Amino acid sequence: MTACLEIAPHSDSVPTASVRSQVSVPLRFADGFSATVEVLTFHGLADGKEHLLLALGPWEQALLGGASASNSNGPLVRLHSECMTGDVFGSERCDCGPQLREAVEKIAGAGGFLLYLRQEGRGIGLYSKLDAYALQDTGLDTYDANIALGHGGDERDYTAAAQMLEALGAARIRLLSNNPDKASQLTELGIEVSEQVPTGVHLSRANERYLMAKRDRTGHTLELPEATGAAVPGHEEMIARVEALLPRLRGRAEEAEQLRRLPDSTVEDLKGAGVFQLLAPKGLGGHSMGVETYVEVIRRLARGCASTAWTAGHLIEHVWMLARWPRRVQDEVFANGAAPLAAATGAPVGEAVKVPGGFSVSGHWSFASGVMHSEWALLAVQCEGKRLQAIVPVAGLELLDAWHTAGLRGTGSNDLRASALFVPEHRVMDWQLLSAANNPGSRIHQDPMLHTPMATLLNLVAPSTALGSAEYAIDLFREQLLVRKVKNTTEFRQADSALAQARFSQAFGHVATARLHWKEAVQAVAASQQRSDAQMTEEERATYRLSLALSGQASEEAVRMIASASGGSAHRLSHPLQRIQRDVNVLLNHPTLSFDPIVEQSGRGLLGLGFTAPSF
Incomplete structure (x- = not known):
């Protein structure tokens, strides 16, 4: 020895x-x-x-x-x-x-x-492991079988x-x-x-x-x-799946407005195409795709219905946010599959009070996009001056019918309210830790996207939706110019008018400008992800946010020009152009596209003066 x-x-x-x-x-x-x-x-x-x-x-x-x-x-x-x-x-x-x-x-x-x-049995014991084997024989996988027995997937x-x-x-x-x-x-x-x-x-x-x-x-x-293994789609296949949905999304756009949420058939179509698990880690059964696929999916969906693009973009993003949490929370929220649907809202911030075993949470939160289809809600709360995020079941919250708007009506972005709601301690985390490149989920899964700063994807949803909407509008305008007989003129088609030709080329140019700015911003994000911490310099952040703001402005201008040149019939509620215009107007008022504060902060960043808005 x-x-x-x-x-x-x-x-x-x-x-x-x-x-x-x-x-x-x-x-x-x-x-x-x-x-x-x-x-x-x-x-x-x-x-x-x-x-x-x-x-x-x-x-x-x-x-x-x-x-x-x-x-x-x-x-x-x-x-x-x-x-x-x-x-x-x-x-x-x-x-x-x-x-x-x-x-x-x-x-x-x-x-x-x-x-x-x-x-034994990833910590559940020999007898329980054998019980789990019996459940696996009915179709559950090794983790779901443990969970079905009341254990964690891995204890x-x-x-x-x-x-x-x-x-x-x-x-x-x-x-x-x-x-x-x-x-x-x-x-x-x-x-x-x-x-x-x-x-x-x-x-x-x-x-x-x-x-x-x-x-x-x-x-x-x-x-x-x-x-x-189950086939994981590549970029081109995912885009093809989304393209196949566009006729159905266009056909349901008016229904979405009337319901003030997405139709159930649309949500099922998105699930069937694997859209919601686009950013989920492979370790959770997701596709683990990158930012380029994410924003392209939003852009393409907006060519069918802006409300669908907005809602899907955020629900995809929130799956990615849930994957940043520790293992115990992931075992809970991903227990039923790779794409748990969750709304997230931080306006205004609620209040959390420490109590035995967890927190007592109260507040009134607005703009909970996708909440009508969600099982969970991610809520911003504050406790003793520290910003936290709490995960709660939507069933435990009061849902307020507050989303009565001119545009993006189909997003169902209603309000949520809670009063002294108990939230277990493990489902409340420091926002700074969740936002960091080295968040708990990034230490569980190898997916590079989990190192991406939290605000990055949020900033991409509105400009991607605006661009896709403008591209849909230019297609409708082209179709109208080529087939429509013009009243009170000698031209058979509006396209035969020199003025109409000039207006079309101007609108087309604005869409092209929007697309170029958008692509530059996406490339900046993709390039930052090649670095170990996925962080941008202040100059890169300034350029990226400015590019997105300019893209949104160009998209809005293109839609404005198209609507003004499309005649009175384009303003009937049955015509998609009026919906596109209303949707884009609302998008341009979202903080991620609010032009004045963005150009101010971008100017500071480009001049090396430092940002005065921490969330920029």
């Missing part, structure tokens, strides 16, 4: 644990592979369970940071959760047994530790693992795992993960759906054959 270890100084990140015993054990696997390990037990583990640490290969050298490239970044470490069915009985419903065998060989070669953690906590590593002085490790949550938790607990080394893919007919769920629901780095 190796000499007793000298315990390293412990960090303040987790409670102190100490080595209880150490014994040498020879291992032999069914395929003949053998290795001798040092098995360590511990005093003081946080959860009181009998976890083991197996030290393998040249672990002392790896721990000391030997000279070879394979261990200069710390020992190779595997956190392996106990799986009796897989580790002992060789079950093929999971990949635990093969991963254990693989890990022992890899760590024995590199030097490091295998932590055998007593966390594992790695505090004891961090204690074991720190007791040995392993403050910097290479983590052998496909699971981003393990790296995230260890990092939060004070263990530096210098590298995450993926395990192999141990695919079988019996565990295919299990592995797909790990990849798609929790972002495991698993390269599975294409045929095994």
